[in-house]
Amino acid sequence: MGHIKTLHTSLANKIAAGEVVERPSSVVKELLENSIDAGATEINIEVQESGIAEIRVVDNGSGIREDDLHLVFHRHATSKLVEDDDLFHIRTLGFRGEALASIASVAKVTLQTSTDGIEGHQVYAEEGKIVDQRPAKARRGTDIKVASLFYNTPARLKYIKSLYTELGKITDIVNRMAMSHPKVRISLTNDGKTILQTNGSGRTNEVMAEIYGMKVARDLVEITGETSDYRIHGFVAKPEHSRSNRHYISLFINGRYIKNFVLNKAVQEGYHTLLTIGRFPIVYLNIEMDPILVDVNVHPTKLEVRLSKEEQLYTLIVEKIRAAFKDKVLIPKNDLSSKYQPKKVLDKFEQQKMAFEQREQQTHSEHRSNAQPSSTTIHEQQTSPEHPNSTFQHERTTGDVQEETQHRKQSQDDTTPFENYEQTQRALLNEMDTPIDNLETNTELQQSEVQGKSNINDVTPKPRVPYMEVVGQVHGTYIVAQNDEGMYLIDQHAAQERIKYEYFRDKIGEVNNENQNLLIPLTFNFTKDEQMIIEDNMDELQRVGLFLEPFGGHDYIVSSYPVWFPQEDIEDMIKDMVHYVLEHRRLNIAKFREELAIMMSCKKSIKANHYLKNNEMADLIDQLREREDPFTCPHGRPIIINFTNYEIERLFKRIQ
Missing domain, CATH: 3.30.1370.100 (MutL, C-terminal domain, regulatory subdomain)
Structure with a gap:
């Protein structure tokens, strides 16, 4: 009897799962990609114990027809490839048809789906096989619950990291998918706590604000460019927001997140000498291209790809990132705002009302005391709008004038942050995809004012360092x-x-x-x-x-x-x-x-x-x-x- 035998389907699926399903984040990635390919505009991801106990992904996509349910957990069953030539024109995120089969071989999977929101179906699978199938109430779309991950592969479960690490991996995948698909409302919760929630507005900078915070979002610069084969669009953060590793460089090809050493190098070269050695930027970059120029079928997780005309794309990325910062003021600002956040945001009317009441109270107090005004009171009368013709005005020295000016400036500065704080937070994400740095605008105006370069016909570029x-x-x-x-x-x-x-x-x-x-x-x-x-x-x-x-x-x-x-x-x-x-x-x-x-x-x-x-x-x-x-x-x-x-x-x- 021969020694060569065909592997059992369950064993073959477990081997395949070793490549595709490495950890809970791999499951989230595959299910999230399937939901996006199904045309979903809203996807809710719920995980328990960082995905070890349960992962649930609910979408409002096209759903799965009843006739196709028996093939859902069958290996290499897919609706995205028909002929050999289709492999070279892939525009979907998934295409091999091995994700659900691999997941079902190492977990217990319950799937509910409906194509019309009226008639639904439920399927339960274990060990890669459908154990139960029945009608069920279901809204339009698909609801997949993956429980007891790696319950039958203890060796794989043994090497799972801490819950915090695994949750970080899941969050990273969801963040990147949210950036590349801003038109999809995506939410992620762990043990009932919301980690990420996007609004599906279609604006990538809003998603990045949700992920990286408002401070980074305010300093994002949009880049666009194209050649005969490539078109790029993205956002690059100013150098002051650099990080200690490449993890924050997010590259996408036709919406697919990829890892590519050459393109990472192009991004770093674009920043050139703007980054300290050992520091890396925050970048989102989507590359649109003809699918025939990219081979996405070189790695089981589809993260690594091979590109044609890579040098042309490299040059385009470098040129556009350098051009993005060419006219920007890149002076880092001292980070005191996080230490001294306003305790209460008051609108202008409330501030003026409070100031008026204080002045009224002080005036009444002075009248009641019938005392000689002190030097402090004299100074307040000199600087107050209510006393423009004060009898003490002619006695002011140069030092008094300077002090008065300082007090006025202080008063202005005291109200401005409160007046602008809430407006800035609200207005930031309502700007166009090219956020404007107020500091740059103010600096250019100040520079023009001090140096007398206000002639609009002067075509000489203004220095980026202020006077x-x-x-x-x-x-x-x-x-x-x-x-x-x-x-x-x-x-x-x-x-x-x-x-x-x-x-x-x-x-x-x-x-x-x-x-x-x-x-x-x-x-x-x-x-x-x-x-x-x-x-x-x-x-x-x-x-x-x-x-x-x-x-x-x-x-x-x-x-x-x-x-x-x-x-x-x-x-x-x-x-x-x-x-x-x-x-x-x-x-x-x-x-x-x-x-x-x-x-x-x-x-x-x-x-x-x-x-x-x-x-x-x-x-x-x-x-x-x-x-x-x-x-x-x-x-x-x-x-x-x-x-x-x-x-x-x-x-x-x-x-x-």
Whole structure:
């Protein structure tokens, strides 16, 4: 008798389930995809004990016909593929027909469905087989309950993580599906507690506000772009909201969540030097394309895909993300708002009423006392609208005027946050999909006002760093500056690093570099294997102005150098350029220029504990304002931090 036998259906399904159903979140993903494919506009997901005890998914989709119920839990039974050619034109999320079969093989599944909301059916399955089928009352759509997950596969159940971890995995899947399908109302509850609830408005930024919070949603920037083969649409968060891992980069192809190393790299390259090394952005990006250009059938969970013309898509993503931040003010704001939230939001009328009542009460008190007004009362009369012609007005000193102005400004700042707080929360999600940063608008207006650039015919782009005046320096490291918006701290090393980086980057990238001859050529010695690498990259080295001439044996000489080289470090600069080539063993000219410019700018910039004069600090800020990307150093560290007047006054308890 032969040794080769056909596996029993139940065993084959358990093996398949090992690939498709890894944990409770896998079940949620498969059922959620089926509901979306069924045209559902509302999906409710309920889990008990993070999905280990029970998972229930209820939708209002098309439902399942009675004639198809006997195939629901049959492996590779699907309504989405008919011919071989259909595999290359997939527009649905599911297509293999193995999800329900795999789930039913490791859990107890109860399914209720109706196609018309009048006549319903119920099916109960165990071990991958239908145990019971009967008529049932059911609304239009499908209601699937998965209980006792992995009850018959104890080895798989043993490796389930903590309930908190499993709930996190489920939440992650639901969040991503909600972002990619904003027109579907999706809710997720665990043990009766709501975790996520979207409104199905069709606006992705509203879903992202629900997931990431209002602070991130306010700083989302919309990106769109297309080529002959690809069309992208998404939202990218400003660099200040970066995270410590890639988990918050959400990529979708035709609505399907995918993982792709190359596209992740494209997103990071789009942010370029705006992110610190080791930090990653919050991004939602949907890529629309002809299904024939993508192979989604390379992994059981359908997360990994293969793309045609990947380089074209890579370039498109990089260009659009860089363009999104080109005209944005990216100065991080000090995070004090979370510590000092208004206890009560009052409308303008209530505030004015309270202020009026206080003044009336104070006036009556003064009349009753018949006392000589104190200096405090005098000052209040001077600053009050009720006393514009006060007899004490002519006695005010310059200091009094300044104090009065400050009190008025304080009063304005005291009411503005309360007046705008609720309106901001309400209006944010009613904006178009390109949220407007009020700080940017205010900064541009202030900048125009201070510098006198109000001529509407002036086509010169306005600097993205606002005008500010130097106040001083802290520890020889940070420049303190101010304007009407508040106080700024500038990292002087990072600022000069950005200035020099853009200078060196442009100079290295010039095609016709001018060279200066050396009176005495410099000699360099290399090993045989280093010589081979140098010879292989000689043309690229010459393109950036470095000419190495063989001088016998292992020696090379350099008789000239680019005129933009720092005069005092010519030999070190040449060594650094050659060592870069030797270290990487091959030369990517674009990457070479980039890293070389970063290295040179870091070495040639002022360091910490270097004290500057006021005019030197002002000159440094002026140079920074003219840079292309003046908000981060080449390593992604912030250059400028802003403390608004409101935040400073909250710190000193001048306002509540």
